[in-house]
Amino acid sequence: MKMIINPQPMKLLIITILLLVALPVSAQPAFDDTVDGYELDPGVLNPLPTDNPATLIGMIIRAILGVTGSLALLMFIYGGLKWMLSSGNTEELRKGKETLLWAVLGLAVIFSSYAVIRYVFGIFGQ
Template identity: 50%
Template sequence: MVFFVLIGNTTYAVIGQPVPDVTNNPANTNPGTPATLSDPLNLPKDSGVQVLIGRVINAALGVVGSLALLMFVYGGLLWMTSGGNDEKVKQGREILIWATAGLALVFFSYVLVRFVIQGLTGQALPGATQQEASNDAAQRGFNYQTGQ
């Protein structure tokens, strides 16, 4: 089953992605033209390092969360399909415990990095802070004091 998932993902990654047409690009006709790199991350012009770090961390958290989910499913399946085999039950339980420990480590690392970045720059990493959530709720007409 894992084989088919890997083959499907590889096929999508190779075939399913659009390929840019570089043959009709006028910039490629003159070999003396210096190469330029447009902003691949689409960062705003006035953004600082914290925006870049925030986007990298958000991407990494997505990958780590997906891997943790995969490990939870694998450990749970191993445990449930052990058929009473104590060795497989122990192996499945250890996978679940270590996946939880890894997810907790990643979460606390994120909290530490956010704290350090906020301490050094005075600005938080991109994400919803309490003030941003309050401003958003106020724009929608919610009053925290009356609860309406």
């Protein structure tokens, strides 16, 4: 038994793929080839906010520490709500207290890692 493939959807698929690939390339903005008298190649522009790798790594680490600090804040809120809404249930009260304790320990780890990172970058940054 032969399978008959309708060529119309295949043609439509190929044209769609070609258009999706070709349109972003053809829609590139015009580029000024000179900046302050220097020739520039548009293919090698730096999209990063800095040229220094140490600064870039520091920015990434700061962002990660910011996210973990936000997570610790959420754990504080969750633990506090669990404690306050325990309604005398000792098990829920214990879980709320443990959540707050682990959130405090997590913040201690976050702050100490930030201090270590600043110290290390201070040594290598000089």
